[in-house]
Amino acid sequence: MKNRKQQSKFGQVEIMGLLIIVILVVVVIFLVVSFSAKTPPRTIHTTYMNDQMSTSFILALLDTSTECGNSVSLSEVIADCAAFNRIDCPGGSSCDYLNDSLSEIFNSTLVNWGVGFQFKINHLSFNKPEYGNFTFSQGCGYGSMVQRETFQIIPLYPRPDDIKVRIKICGN
């Protein structure tokens, strides 16, 4: 009688052990699935847009007409600001006009859309602190990841040097 009671007690302890194992397995599966469900989904259109943005933006920007001279393009205004200073623009020099125009374009597009970017014109003559060195930026600091970078070259013929216009599109 005593032996039978002891066997039953052992059986109960084994069942408790199995139950604890099953509960642990269920909890682990639950945690794994919860973590995988919480992973943010891929935003294909954002990745695509950022990839296309830099190239489309810089190509369209440099071909854009201005109110300077005889409706010269923005790339000609950039060249004039860097080297020649011959073109008349409304409201002052080609550099003044360029700074205002770029600011207006970025504010109505990339800034408005919340896209991180850094636009820079690389040439010695564009190191002008009064124009913020012609660098325009939003959300493209040290912690951000550069998703795409594109540049275009504007030759300053007959001078031997040229201007590099560069845009970076950044993400988080």
Place this chain on the structure above:
Amino acid sequence: MTENIAIIMIIVFILIFGFIFYSKVRTVSIQGKLKEYSELDLVKASQIVSALPELSCSSESLTEVGCINKLKLEAFIELDLQQEYYEYYRGLFGKSKVTINSTFPNNSTNVGLYDNPFEGINNKDSIFIPINIFDPINDIFNFGYVQITKYTQPTS
């Protein structure tokens, strides 16, 4: 006897719990797939719009990339897509909205080409493509963009 009943109850409980959990996970995964397909549709629509021969600039039979001819655009708007060619463009763009805006130096162009939302509440995802809008009369390239908004129905 009591132990057996307890074990069967626990197994049944685990099965029911597992089934509920699996169905929830499947629901989340299907919603993710729907979102992914909707985003792919948006990307497809943006590629179609940026290469529409009805709108793009051309010179000497060569099409220019990233440029929309303003005169073609005005003629295209007069077509009234909600009427005559609705079925054709509905096949291309589906449930979306396409607008074209110019920003510099002239911001007068702000037109809607196509709009086909769901009835009721719509979720929206947008994509922007910078372009030039060429005015052949004044020989001016405006800086602008195409905005494509994809409509999706909210999931409960």
